[in-house]
Amino acid sequence: MSQHALSVTREQNFPEWYQAVVRDADLAENSPVRGCMIIKPWGYGIWERVQKGLDARIKETGHENCYFPIFIPMSFLAKEAEHVEGFAKEMAVVTHHRLKNIDGKLVPDPEAELQEPLIVRPTSETIIGDAFQRWVKSYRDLPILINQWANVVRWEMRTRMFLRTTEFLWQEGHTAHADKTDAMAETLRMLEVYRSFAEDVLAMPVVAGEKPENERFPGADNTYSIEAMMQDGKALQAGTSHYLGTHFAEAQNIRFQNEAGELALCHTTSWGVSTRLIGGVIMTHGDDDGLRLPPAIAPKQIVIVPMLRDKPEDAAVVEFCTSLAAELNAKAAFGEPIRAHIDNRKIKSADKRWDWVRRGAPLILEIGPRDASGGNVTFTRRDALRDGPKVKSHSLPRAEFVAGAEGLLREIQGALYADAKKRLDGNIRTDIASFDELAAYFGPA
Amino acid sequence: MSQHALSVTREQNFPEWYQAVVRDADLAENSPVRGCMIIKPWGYGIWERVQKGLDARIKETGHENCYFPIFIPMSFLAKEAEHVEGFAKEMAVVTHHRLKNIDGKLVPDPEAELQEPLIVRPTSETIIGDAFQRWVKSYRDLPILINQWANVVRWEMRTRMFLRTTEFLWQEGHTAHADKTDAMAETLRMLEVYRSFAEDVLAMPVVAGEKPENERFPGADNTYSIEAMMQDGKALQAGTSHYLGTHFAEAQNIRFQNEAGELALCHTTSWGVSTRLIGGVIMTHGDDDGLRLPPAIAPKQIVIVPMLRDKPEDAAVVEFCTSLAAELNAKAAFGEPIRAHIDNRKIKSADKRWDWVRRGAPLILEIGPRDASGGNVTFTRRDALRDGPKVKSHSLPRAEFVAGAEGLLREIQGALYADAKKRLDGNIRTDIASFDELAAYFGPA
Ligand SMILES: [Zn+2]
Ligand SMILES: [Zn+2]
Numbered sequence: 001m002s003q004h005a006l007s008v009t010r011e012q013n014f015p016e017w018y019q020a021v022v023r024d025a026d027l028a029e030n031s032p033v034r035g036c037m038i039i040k041p042w043g044y045g046i047w048e049r050v051q052k053g054l055d056a057r058i059k060e061t062g063h064e065n066c067y068f069p070i071f072i073p074m075s076f077l078a079k080e081a082e083h084v085e086g087f088a089k090e091m092a093v094v095t096h097h098r099l100k101n102i103d104g105k106l107v108p109d110p111e112a113e114l115q116e117p118l119i120v121r122p123t124s125e126t127i128i129g130d131a132f133q134r135w136v137k138s139y140r141d142l143p144i145l146i147n148q149w150a151n152v153v154r155w156e157m158r159t160r161m162f163l164r165t166t167e168f169l170w171q172e173g174h175t176a177h178a179d180k181t182d183a184m185a186e187t188l189r190m191l192e193v194y195r196s197f198a199e200d201v202l203a204m205p206v207v208a209g210e211k212p213e214n215e216r217f218p219g220a221d222n223t224y225s226i227e228a229m230m231q232d233g234k235a236l237q238a239g240t241s242h243y244l245g246t247h248f249a250e251a252q253n254i255r256f257q258n259e260a261g262e263l264a265l266c267h268t269t270s271w272g273v274s275t276r277l278i279g280g281v282i283m284t285h286g287d288d289d290g291l292r293l294p295p296a297i298a299p300k301q302i303v304i305v306p307m308l309r310d311k312p313e314d315a316a317v318v319e320f321c322t323s324l325a326a327e328l329n330a331k332a333a334f335g336e337p338i339r340a341h342i343d344n345r346k347i348k349s350a351d352k353r354w355d356w357v358r359r360g361a362p363l364i365l366e367i368g369p370r371d372a373s374g375g376n377v378t379f380t381r382r383d384a385l386r387d388g389p390k391v392k393s394h395s396l397p398r399a400e401f402v403a404g405a406e407g408l409l410r411e412i413q414g415a416l417y418a419d420a421k422k423r424l425d426g427n428i429r430t431d432i433a434s435f436d437e438l439a440a441y442f443g444p445a
Numbered sequence: 446m447s448q449h450a451l452s453v454t455r456e457q458n459f460p461e462w463y464q465a466v467v468r469d470a471d472l473a474e475n476s477p478v479r480g481c482m483i484i485k486p487w488g489y490g491i492w493e494r495v496q497k498g499l500d501a502r503i504k505e506t507g508h509e510n511c512y513f514p515i516f517i518p519m520s521f522l523a524k525e526a527e528h529v530e531g532f533a534k535e536m537a538v539v540t541h542h543r544l545k546n547i548d549g550k551l552v553p554d555p556e557a558e559l560q561e562p563l564i565v566r567p568t569s570e571t572i573i574g575d576a577f578q579r580w581v582k583s584y585r586d587l588p589i590l591i592n593q594w595a596n597v598v599r600w601e602m603r604t605r606m607f608l609r610t611t612e613f614l615w616q617e618g619h620t621a622h623a624d625k626t627d628a629m630a631e632t633l634r635m636l637e638v639y640r641s642f643a644e645d646v647l648a649m650p651v652v653a654g655e656k657p658e659n660e661r662f663p664g665a666d667n668t669y670s671i672e673a674m675m676q677d678g679k680a681l682q683a684g685t686s687h688y689l690g691t692h693f694a695e696a697q698n699i700r701f702q703n704e705a706g707e708l709a710l711c712h713t714t715s716w717g718v719s720t721r722l723i724g725g726v727i728m729t730h731g732d733d734d735g736l737r738l739p740p741a742i743a744p745k746q747i748v749i750v751p752m753l754r755d756k757p758e759d760a761a762v763v764e765f766c767t768s769l770a771a772e773l774n775a776k777a778a779f780g781e782p783i784r785a786h787i788d789n790r791k792i793k794s795a796d797k798r799w800d801w802v803r804r805g806a807p808l809i810l811e812i813g814p815r816d817a818s819g820g821n822v823t824f825t826r827r828d829a830l831r832d833g834p835k836v837k838s839h840s841l842p843r844a845e846f847v848a849g850a851e852g853l854l855r856e857i858q859g860a861l862y863a864d865a866k867k868r869l870d871g872n873i874r875t876d877i878a879s880f881d882e883l884a885a886y887f888g889p890a
Contacts, residue, residue, distance in 0.1 A: 031513070031514045031572070031576075032518055032521075032572070032575060033514045033516045033517070033518060033563065033572075036514035036515070036516060037514070038511065038512070038513050038514065038576055039511060039512040040511055041509035041510065041511055041591065044509075044510050044511050044512050045509070045510070047512075048510065064486035064489075064490070065486065065489050065490070065493065066483065066484060066485055066486055066489050067483070067484040067489050067492075067614065068476070068483050069476045069478045069481035069482070069483065069612055070481070070515075070565075070596055070598070070612055071478045071481060071537070071612070072478070073477055073478060074544065074551060075551075076477075077544065077551060078551045081544070081546045081551045088543060088544070088545045088546070088554065089543065089544050090542060090543050090557075091542070091543065091544055092516070092539045092541075092542060092563070093539060093540065093541040093542070093543070093544060093553045094537045094538060094539050094540075094565065095538065095539075095540045095541065095553060096537075096538040096540065096562075097535060097536070097537060097538065097600040098533055098534065098535050098536065098538070098600065099519065099522065099526070099533070099534050099536055099538060099564070100533045101526045101533070106519060106520075106522060106523050106526045108538045108540060108562055109533065112535075117541075117553055118478065118537070119544070120515075120539065120565070127476070127477070127478075130477060131476075131483055140790070140791045140792070146486065150596075151515055151595075151596065153515070155542040155543065167514055167515055167516070169512065345585070346585045347585065
C-alpha cells in the first residue's frame with residue numbers, strides 16, 4: 001500500500017485526481033461513443049438515491065411527472081434560429097429512419113431520409129411548451145406543474161465524466177402560471193428545494209443566488225443557481241431555476257382566459273439538476289483515498305467484510321456477519337431501512353477493504369474469528385479514515401454498534417457537511433457582498 | 446350522461462374503445478413527433494408504480510442497475526448485417542452533430558457530418574455486450590447481473606399508444622454466466638418474476654411458457670414469454686426472457702478464464718418489459734366506463750370529492766375531507782402508505798366523479814354536508830361501479846371505512862384479478878395441450 005489509495009493526490013493534479021476517483025470508485029467509464037459515459041452500478045446507485053430524494057421533494061411541492069418524446073422536430077428550433085445571427089448549435093441530428101446493407105456496406109438508407117430532421121432533445125422547453133399551449137385554456141387550468149426525468153444530449157467537444165458529457169441524465173421541471181408573482185414564487189421555491197437537498201442530503205454546502213445577466217439562460221428574465229465550492233477552490237454550478245417571464249409563452253402561444261374573460265400570456269419557469277451533482281459530490285467530499293459518500297446517498301451504507309481463512313472458524317464468522325447484516329437492515333436511518341451489505345466476493349479481504357475505501361462506503365466492518373467469538377464489531381469510518389498516515393480502527397460490542405448505527409451514520413453525514421462548510425466559509429471573503437462578486441471571485445468550474 | 450362514460454363500447458369497436466380509454470383516462474396523447482407519445486401524469490404515475498414494484502423484485506434477485514449510452518455506433522450492427530441477406534432495419538440514424546442557419550434556412554450543417562453514423566438504441570444488446578467483453582476476465586467475475594431502465598427507439602410504421610410506439614420506455618436485463626445451467630436458471634427466474642409481478646401487482650393473469658422457434662428473439666436459443674389475454678380474446682405478449690446460449694458471447698468475444706485456467710465463452714441472457722404493460726392493463730381491466738386500475742398500481746387509490754355548494758356547510762365538508770385524507774394516508778396497504786387524494790379542482794363535483802371513473806381510481810368518495818355532519822363516508826367501488834345501468838353507492842360510518850380501507854383495496858385488487866382469470870380460464874380450451882397451440886389459437890395481438 002502506498003501512502004494513499006489513489007495514484008494521484010488532489011494537490012498533485014486536481015483534474016487527474018478527479019478522473020482517478022471516477023475510475024477507482026468504479027462510478028463510470030468511457031464508452032465507445034464519443035463523450036458518452038457508462039454509469040456503472042456504484043455510480044448509478046448514487047444517482048438512484050438522488051432521484052428518490054429529489055423526486056419526493058418535487059412531488060411534495062405539488063409537481064407531477066410526465067414523459068415527453070426524446071425527439072424534437074427541427075422546425076421547433078427555427079424561430080430561435082431566425083433571430084440569431086450565425087445560429088449554429090451542437091446537437092445530435094437524426095436524418096434517416098433506416099439502415100441498409102448496400103453492396104455489402106451498411107449505410108443510412110438514402111430512400112429513408114426524413115422529410116424533417118429530428119433533434120435529440122438538448123432540453124424539452126420547446127416540446128413541452130407546445131403541449132402547454134394545447135393544455136392551457138382557462139385560469140382554472142393553472143398552474144401547470146410538471147417534471148420529467150430524462151436523458152438529454154448536447155454535442156460537447158470537451159467532456160469530463162459527470163461534469164460535462166454528450167449524453168447526461170437530469171430532471172427538468174416546467175411550469176406555467178397566471179402571473180409573475182406566482183411564477184416567481186415557484187422559481188424561488190424550487191431553488192430552495194435544490195439548496196436544501198444539496199445541503200441536507202448531499203452534505204454539500206451551497207450558495208443560492210441570482211446569476212448575473214450574462215450568465216442567464218437565454219430567454220430568462222431571472223436565472224438563479226446553487227453554487228458549491230470544490231476543493232480546488234472553484235465554484236460548481238449544481239442546479240438552476242429560471243423565471244422565464246412571458247417570453248416562452250409568447251414564442252409558443254401559451255395563453256389562457258383569465259377571470260375577467262380576457263386572453264393573457266402565461267408566465268413560465270423551468271428548473272433542473274443533472275448527473276453533474278455526482279461530480280459535485282466527488283469534488284466536495286473525495287480525498288486522496290478516493291470517494292467519501294454521505295450516508296444518505298451511499299448505495300450501501302455499511303459494508304461487512306468477513307475475514308475468512310479457509311479454517312473451521314470461518315463458519316462462525318459467516319454466521320455472525322449474516323445475522324449482523326440482517327439486524328442492521330431491519331433498522332432505519334434517514335427515514336429508510338439501513339443499507340448493510342456483506343461482501344462475499346472471492347477476492348482477498350484486504351482488497352475488499354480498500355475497494356470500499358475508494359468507493360467511499362461510510363462504514364466498513366472487518367469481522368474476523370475473534371470478533372465473532374467475542375461478540376465485537378471492528379470498523380473504520382470513511383469520513384475519518386486515518387490517524388496521521390495510519391488507518392484508524394474502532395471496536396464496539398455488537399449490541400452497542402447496532403444500537404448506535406443510525407446515530408453513527410448521522411454523525412458521518414454531519415461531519416462531511418461540516419468539513420465542506422468550513423472550507424466554504426473559510427473561502428468566502430467578508431469583503432464580497434454580492435453573489436455576482438462571489439461568482440466572479442470563484443470563476444467558472 | 447349516456448349509458449356509459451365512454452363514447453364507444455368494447456363490443457362496438459375494440460380498437461376505438463382502447464383509444465378512447467387512453468384519451469379519456471388522460472393517460473397519454475400523440476405528440477408532434479410521428480409515432481412518439483406524450484405520457485401524461487396519470488399514465489406516467491402508473492408507470493412509476495410499475496417501475497418501483499418491478500425494480501424491487503429485480504434487485505431482490507441480485508441485479509444492479511446501470512446506464513449505457515443512448516447511441517450505438519453503426520459498426521456495432523455491421524456484423525449482423527454482413528450475415529443477413531437484404532438486411533434493412535428501421536432505426537433512428539444520427540448523421541450530423543450541428544444545426545446551422547444557412548441563407549436563412551435551418552439545416553444539418555454539412556460540415557458537421559459524423560464520420561460514423563450513430564443509431565439511437567433499439568435495444569442495448571450490442572453496447573452492453575461490448576462492456577461485458579471488457580468487464581469479464583475470470584470465473585470470479587461471474588455472474589454479471591445488470592439491468593437498465595431506459596428509453597429505446599424503433600421506427601414503427603403503424604403505432605398504437607403504449608402497445609407499439611416509435612419511442613418507448615422499458616427495462617432491459619442483461620446477464621453473463623459461466624455455464625448453461627446458471628444462465629437457464631436466470632432466464633426462468635426472471636420469467637417467474639414477470640409472471641408473479643403481472644399477476645400479483647397488475648392483477649393480470651398470464652400464461653408463462655416458451656415461444657415457438659419462429660417467434661424467438663434472433664440469436665436466442667430459447668425465448669420465454671408471459672402472455673396475457675385481452676378482452677377481445679387476443680393474446681398480448683407482455684414480457685420476454687431469452688436464453689442466448691453462447692451466440693452473443695461469440696459475436697462479442699465475451700470470454701473468461703474458468704477454474705481450470707482455460708478460456709471459455711459466457712452464456713448470456715436478456716429479458717425485458719416495457720410501457721406496453723400499461724396497454725395490457727387497459728385491455729385486461731378496462732370497461733365501457735373507462736379504465737379500472739388495480740389498487741397496487743393506481744397513482745391515487747382513494748379519491749375524495751368534496752361536494753361543495755358555496756354555502757356555510759362547506760367549511761365542515763372541507764375539514765372532514767382534509768382530516769379523512771390525512772387519516773387514510775397514515776395507514777398502509779400493499780406494504781406502502783395508502784395514496785388518498787382530495788380533488789380540489791374548480792370544476793363541478795359530478796364532472797370530478799366521472800373523471801375519476803374514467804381514470805379508474807379504485808375508490809371514489811363523494812362527501813357532502815350530510816356525510817360530514819353524520820360522520821359517514823359515501824363511496825363507489827370502481828371494480829363494481831354499477832348495479833344494472835345504475836351507479837352503485839355504498840355508505841359506511843367513517844371509522845369503519847378507515848379501519849377497513851386496506852381490506853377494501855385488497856378486495857378490489859382480488860376482484861379485478863378474479864374477473865380476468867375467469868375470462869382466461871373460460872377461453873383456454875382443454876384440448877390445447879401446449880403453449881405453442883395456445884399461442885396459435887389466440888393469434889398475435
Ligand atoms: Zn421579460
Ligand atoms: Zn445455441
